Amino acid sequence: MQTIRTSQPLRALIAEWRSSALRVGFVPTMGALHDGHLALVARARSLTDRVVVSIFVNPTQFGPGEDFARYPRNIERDRKLLTEAGCHLLFEPTVETIYPSGHCTFVDVEGISDRLEGSARPGHFRGVATVVTQLLLLVAPDVAVFGEKDAQQLALVRRLVRDLHVPVEIIGHATIREADGLALSSRNAYLSASDRRSATVLYRALVAAREAIVAGERSGAVARNTMRQILDREPAFRTEYAEVVDAATFIPIETLKGRIVLPVAGRIGDTRLIDNLQLDVDRSPSSSVTPPAAVE
Numbered sequence: 001m002q003t004i005r006t007s008q009p010l011r012a013l014i015a016e017w018r019s020s021a022l023r024v025g026f027v028p029t030m031g032a033l034h035d036g037h038l039a040l041v042a043r044a045r046s047l048t049d050r051v052v053v054s055i056f057v058n059p060t061q062f063g064p065g066e067d068f069a070r071y072p073r074n075i076e077r078d079r080k081l082l083t084e085a086g087c088h089l090l091f092e093p094t095v096e097t098i099y100p101s102g103h104c105t106f107v108d109v110e111g112i113s114d115r116l117e118g119s120a121r122p123g124h125f126r127g128v129a130t131v132v133t134q135l136l137l138l139v140a141p142d143v144a145v146f147g148e149k150d151a152q153q154l155a156l157v158r159r160l161v162r163d164l165h166v167p168v169e170i171i172g173h174a175t176i177r178e179a180d181g182l183a184l185s186s187r188n189a190y191l192s193a194s195d196r197r198s199a200t201v202l203y204r205a206l207v208a209a210r211e212a213i214v215a216g217e218r219s220g221a222v223a224r225n226t227m228r229q230i231l232d233r234e235p236a237f238r239t240e241y242a243e244v245v246d247a248a249t250f251i252p253i254e255t256l257k258g259r260i261v262l263p264v265a266g267r268i269g270d271t272r273l274i275d276n277l278q279l280d281v282d283r284s285p286s287s288s289v290t291p292p293a294a295v296e
């Protein structure tokens with residue numbers, strides 16, 4: 001696996017691959033890799049001939065007082081995992097590569113950027129949309145794989161790719177979970193043993209709402225309450241939101257139909273956790289549920 005840190009050699013290598021008619025897959029990450037990230041790499045490998053993974057802890061998507069400075073970084077371990085996973089190129093840009101001095105162009109995806117994660121983390125999605133656009137322009141992949149773990153981010157990326165006519169296919173990959181349902185996340189490293197036990201509450205709340213919906217519940221208010229009650233019973237967990245939204249727009253819905261997402265967020269101590277489940281309410285109950293993808 002090669003490592004490249006600047007745009008010129010990146011473009012040169014991608015051009016070389018293209019001239020050999022190789023299809024390029026791309027997985028953007030912030031590093032501190034886990035099996036969730038590696039599942040995206042495996043998916044990209046299965047769809048393309050050459051896989052590029054980026055590791056960039058993007059400063060513009062962290063608000064003041066958030067965890068940018070202490071975000072876990074372990075580049076040597078990441079490099080080893082990516083080599084084993086068959087990644088062909090690690091793009092590990094410097095901050096100067098992405099934001100050269102005088103950089104003043106940002107991408108705003110209106111509407112979806114203001115809701116839920118956007119309202120909890122002002123400016124977050126502007127940073128995400130900007131860096132994803134830059135990375136898609138730099139790598140120019142045929143396919144880019146994103147995790148459903150960050151469902152609102154995935155919906156935003158789909159929207160910006162459509163609105164800006166970016167010639168890439170966006171693939172969403174199912175959330176990889178621990179055996180007890182906790183979604184893998186680089187931020188789980190912040191959790192103490194007791195916090196870690198409390199953190200299962202997100203998945204428990206989501207599963208309860210999903211079961212109610214599969215059993216026929218079609219009221220958004222009831223589904224929200226089902227999640228709220230479970231989340232609020234966990235003393236260590238401070239709920240920020242437990243919503244039922246349309247999968248494309250992330251607008252809350254009252255009568256459940258079509259593709260929906262149940263996004264939840266909250267804090268355990270200083271650690272902010274998010275999770276979600278996605279369902280197609282109109283499909284038959286037995287097939288309407290995305291089965292949780294567990295770590296082998």
Ligand code: AMP
Pocket residue numbers: 028029030031035036037039040145146147148149150173174175176177183184185186
């Ligand atoms: P991050 O490094 O947290 O920015 O995540 C990079 C990519 O990995 C994003 O597309 C995330 O949605 C995805 N991802 C993170 N955690 C998981 C997980 N548990 N399962 C699947 N994808 C994930």
